[in-house]
Amino acid sequence: MFKGTRGYITYGLGFFVVLEIMLVAAVYWWPTFEENLPSIKAIAAPIQMLSDLVDQVDQFGVSGYIVGQHFFKGCSALGTAAAVLFAANSVAGEAHRGTMEIWLARPVSRTRLMTERWLGGLFVVVAPVFLTSATVPALLGMFDKTMDMSDLMRCSLHMGGFLAAIYSVSFLWSCLSSEPMRISFVMLFLSVMVFALYLVEGVTHYSLYRLVEIKVFMRIITKDAMDWPLLAPMLACTVLAYGLSLRAFRRRVP
Amino acid sequence: MSVHGLEHRFGATQALHRTDLEIPAGGVVGLLGPNGSGKSTLMRLLTGLVPLQQGKVNVDGVPMAGDGLEIRRRTTYAPGELHLYSELKGGEHLRFLLRGRRDGSFDRARSIAGELGLPLDRRVREYSHGMKRQLLFAAAIAPDVRVRILDEISEGLDPAKRSQVLDLIDADAARGTTILLSSHHLGEVDRSCQRLVFLNAGRVVADESSEEVRRRAGRLVRLRFAPGALTPGSTGVLQGPGVESVEEVEDRVNVMLSGDDPRAFLGRLAAATDLPAPTSVEHGRISLGELYRALYGVEGT
Numbered sequence A: 001m002f003k004g005t006r007g008y009i010t011y012g013l014g015f016f017v018v019l020e021i022m023l024v025a026a027v028y029w030w031p032t033f034e035e036n037l038p039s040i041k042a043i044a045a046p047i048q049m050l051s052d053l054v055d056q057v058d059q060f061g062v063s064g065y066i067v068g069q070h071f072f073k074g075c076s077a078l079g080t081a082a083a084v085l086f087a088a089n090s091v092a093g094e095a096h097r098g099t100m101e102i103w104l105a106r107p108v109s110r111t112r113l114m115t116e117r118w119l120g121g122l123f124v125v126v127a128p129v130f131l132t133s134a135t136v137p138a139l140l141g142m143f144d145k146t147m148d149m150s151d152l153m154r155c156s157l158h159m160g161g162f163l164a165a166i167y168s169v170s171f172l173w174s175c176l177s178s179e180p181m182r183i184s185f186v187m188l189f190l191s192v193m194v195f196a197l198y199l200v201e202g203v204t205h206y207s208l209y210r211l212v213e214i215k216v217f218m219r220i221i222t223k224d225a226m227d228w229p230l231l232a233p234m235l236a237c238t239v240l241a242y243g244l245s246l247r248a249f250r251r252r253v254p
Numbered sequence B: 001m002s003v004h005g006l007e008h009r010f011g012a013t014q015a016l017h018r019t020d021l022e023i024p025a026g027g028v029v030g031l032l033g034p035n036g037s038g039k040s041t042l043m044r045l046l047t048g049l050v051p052l053q054q055g056k057v058n059v060d061g062v063p064m065a066g067d068g069l070e071i072r073r074r075t076t077y078a079p080g081e082l083h084l085y086s087e088l089k090g091g092e093h094l095r096f097l098l099r100g101r102r103d104g105s106f107d108r109a110r111s112i113a114g115e116l117g118l119p120l121d122r123r124v125r126e127y128s129h130g131m132k133r134q135l136l137f138a139a140a141i142a143p144d145v146r147v148r149i150l151d152e153i154s155e156g157l158d159p160a161k162r163s164q165v166l167d168l169i170d171a172d173a174a175r176g177t178t179i180l181l182s183s184h185h186l187g188e189v190d191r192s193c194q195r196l197v198f199l200n201a202g203r204v205v206a207d208e209s210s211e212e213v214r215r216r217a218g219r220l221v222r223l224r225f226a227p228g229a230l231t232p233g234s235t236g237v238l239q240g241p242g243v244e245s246v247e248e249v250e251d252r253v254n255v256m257l258s259g260d261d262p263r264a265f266l267g268r269l270a271a272a273t274d275l276p277a278p279t280s281v282e283h284g285r286i287s288l289g290e291l292y293r294a295l296y297g298v299e300g301t
Helices: A005-028 A030-035 A037-044 A048-060 A062-090 A092-097 A100-104 A110-134 A136-143 A149-176 A180-198 A208-212 A214-223 A228-250 B039-047 B069-074 B090-097 B105-115 B129-141 B159-174 B210-217 B234-238 B263-271 B288-296
Strands: B002-010 B013-022 B027-032 B054-059 B075-078 B147-151 B178-183 B195-200 B203-209 B220-224 B243-249 B252-257 B280-283
Touching (some): A005 A062, A005 A110, A030 A037, A048 A214, A062 A136, A062 A149, A062 A208, A092 A100, A092 A149, A092 A180, A100 A110, A110 A136, A110 A228, A149 A180, A149 A208, A149 A214, A180 A208, B013 B039, B039 B054, B039 B075, B039 B178, B090 B129, B105 B129, B129 B147, B129 B159, B195 B210, B210 B288, B234 B243, B234 B263
Parallel strands (some): B027 B195, B075 B147, B147 B178
Antiparallel strands (some): B002 B013, B002 B054, B220 B252
């Protein structure tokens, strides 16, 4: 796929629409969920991690529900897929289809070419998280509920940091490879595996999705502050992966 | 353009052995050789697309440094590989290829594409092989630069289009542009080249003015014999005054004369009763490609 400004906007819009549909559905079903919460708790009881999730929703009410549905489920699951797929194609896709030579042959520095590509993909993955989160107060207004916009933006920033790290690591691999399909399959398989770990008691602490669980977002909301001990390593990972990508890309042969 | 001690290796494969070249400003230089001879590698090294491993490159007074951006600003490059963004329209693709060029380049490229009859409003996926080649050519010939590096630019073009492309190259060279033109078919580009550099297996095997090459082509006599008719050493009788070299290649014998007049040699050939009668004798009709094949044993030209 050709990646120009129009392409980034189109793909970003597509991701926004998917996330927004999920969010609207989640908000629409909130009253039913609230009504059936005792039954849901009973169903989730045998699985400790699931039970914890439902308890958190019960504890924090609509905020916990939105955070769980939108950030933990929608953005982290779909966002990971979008980040991996977009990053995998970024450079390896050009090599795979043979267009790397015409991409690099123009009088534009490699640093600029790669940074544009990296930023474009990052925009596609992260911008929809902020945009969909910004619609939450309006959607909740349908049920006379609300959430503070600044809380939502802080949560979006945290989610964006998580997705940026996954995107940048996939991007680094893309800079080293010519096989986008392999990158996508391996990274998606790893993501599913790591997500599955989250639900298994005893090994849940090894799951990266602990970084974006409901508790983390509720901590950000209740403390009115970013969770820097968690966000800073994700941002550092992003910057490191970007730097290594640049190094690899400068030596890349068409 | 100058290249000193340039070598390149892809893993275990030595793609380019130590190469030195000096190409003065202005004119068209043909870079010739069969597929896999190292032409494209050399061209990619000249444009910074492949990082230098060993040696020095200087283009339009600028030494190769970093990712070669300064050199790419002063040159245009048309790659030999025809991989384009098929989802773009011709005009959009032209704009993509001309990113970073001075204002006016796109208009010139569009005008050249018009001359070539290229439909810029159609998607590249609908383009034929030759049309894709012309799109790359239009993008490479339009910008106002002093050096152009054109890889296999005439490949896949019909004779009329090839002639049109070479006319545009000739006109550009006449304005003082230096053009490095590669091909694996000498006959496709030799009319435009003032100098011919021949590569084979990653080595420069010949670097001569095309006038000299044509003169040598005029001095080559090629004899063909019936299969198995030649016996070892039987061609020794062809040696003598006026003969520079005699070379046997299977059932062919290539004789390089030292002068333009073949009569003395032909007289000796007629008198050589120990030699079987040749099935054909060719002189003066030998193409440059055949000459290279005869002189350097390079196939595919």
